[in-house]
Amino acid sequence: MSIKDRLAAKSATIGSNPKVLKTSDEGPARPKTAPGQLMSSIPFLAEKERELSAMSQENEKLREQLRSGGVSEVAISELHEVQGRRRRLTMEQYSELRENLRQNALVQAITVRARDTGGYEIVSGHNRVAIFRELGRERIPAVFFKEPDDTATEASALYANLFQPDLTDYEKYLGFKKLLEQTGKQQKELARESGADEGSVSRWMSFGDLPPDAIAIIETKPSCIGGKAAMALASLSREGKSDAVVQAVKALAAGNITQEAAVRLAKENKTTPAKPARAAPVTFRQGAKVYCKVIGAKETIRIDFHSEEARVAAEEAIHAVLANFSGSKR
Known part of the structure; x- marks a missing residue:
């Protein structure tokens, strides 16, 4: 058979037995290759991207x-x-x-x-x-x-409540004290910024002159005392009547007396602070002999050596001790 006849025979069978495609009720078959699977996931990823964009x-x-x-x-x-x-x-x-x-x-x-x-x-x-x-x-x-700015935020937090009727004078003192430490500004400047009267700020800041024991009591009940009474008690404390001031504040916090009565109580107290006992001389011996005597009085320490040689020998060590306490270099 010639080549022409063979080609004619093959072309005669084309389309006589067509391939039947499978059908499925489950939709398109899942691709078996990785690239095909990736391509099929694109619609799902696009939907998630739209959701994330909406959330953003x-x-x-x-x-x-x-x-x-x-x-x-x-x-x-x-x-x-x-x-x-x-x-x-x-x-x-x-x-x-x-x-x-x-x-x-x-x-x-x-x-x-x-x-x-x-x-x-x-x-x-x-x-x-x-x-x-x-x-x-x-x-x-x-x-x-x-x-x-942190400092400006602190100021705003204080000023937002400054003129609230139930904000105690002690809390105002704490707020202004914190701002004074943070900003380094003068008390008058902060008063001007806040819109508060300078006299009022001075009364609030007088809490800082009260004895620590009195402050500890006020911490438990800040509403027990106002700036006016605090200023009067602070003045009495500076006069040496700290114990009387603490007792007055304690009675205030307990609700036993009024603020005016507390000031009067501390003022009328006749107790004077006890004078510190005079320190006795301390003697150091070297065997049976006296090596030196140390005498302390107020801001002074006096050391009397038995000889100049002893003084010279100890002087260098004394200098070293003083330098260590003061943190300075000679």
Whole structure:
């Protein structure tokens, strides 16, 4: 058979027995190769990417609301308290606030500032956050504070509560004391910035001149004494009547007397501070002989050696001891 005849025979059979394709009710078969599987996953990945994009846009919208000063809600779990900023409420005040927030919506949003390590620090509203946590709430309305400076934030936290009627004078003292230490500014300058009267600030700062034992008592009940009484008691303390001042503050905290009576009690106390006993000379011996005598009086220490040679021998060691105590170099 010629080549032409053989080609004609093969072409005659084309299409006479077509291949039957399999059908399936389960949809397209899953590709068996890795590239094919990757290609088939593209629609699924695209859908997830759209979901993530929507979440990102929602988060950015939230952050923009916070940056622009608008009120938004933040998760309670993201809030962190800064030591020293929280207002001290009495048990009665705290209970009243808790009952109010349990039954009613929060009217005054808290103020927060973003932290470099994530989450937010509370600028004002610590008690409200604490109560929301106790009530099992997950989110709370908040305003974002845009000031990045720590000192300015502390000042704003203090000034936000400064003229609240239930903020005690002792707490005002603590706030101004912290700002004075942080900023290095003068008391008059801080008074001007806060809008407070200079005389009022001076009365608040007089708490710093009270005896430590009196401060420890006031810490337990800051509302027991105001700045006016504190200034009067501080003046008496400087006159040497610290013990009488402590007793007066103790009676105040117990609710036994008024502030005016406390000042009067400390003023009328006739107790004078006991004079320190005069130190007796100390004698050092070298065998049976006296090596030296040491006599202390107020700011002076006197050493009498039995000979100049003994003084010269000990002088270098004395200098070394004094240099060590003073931290200086000769």
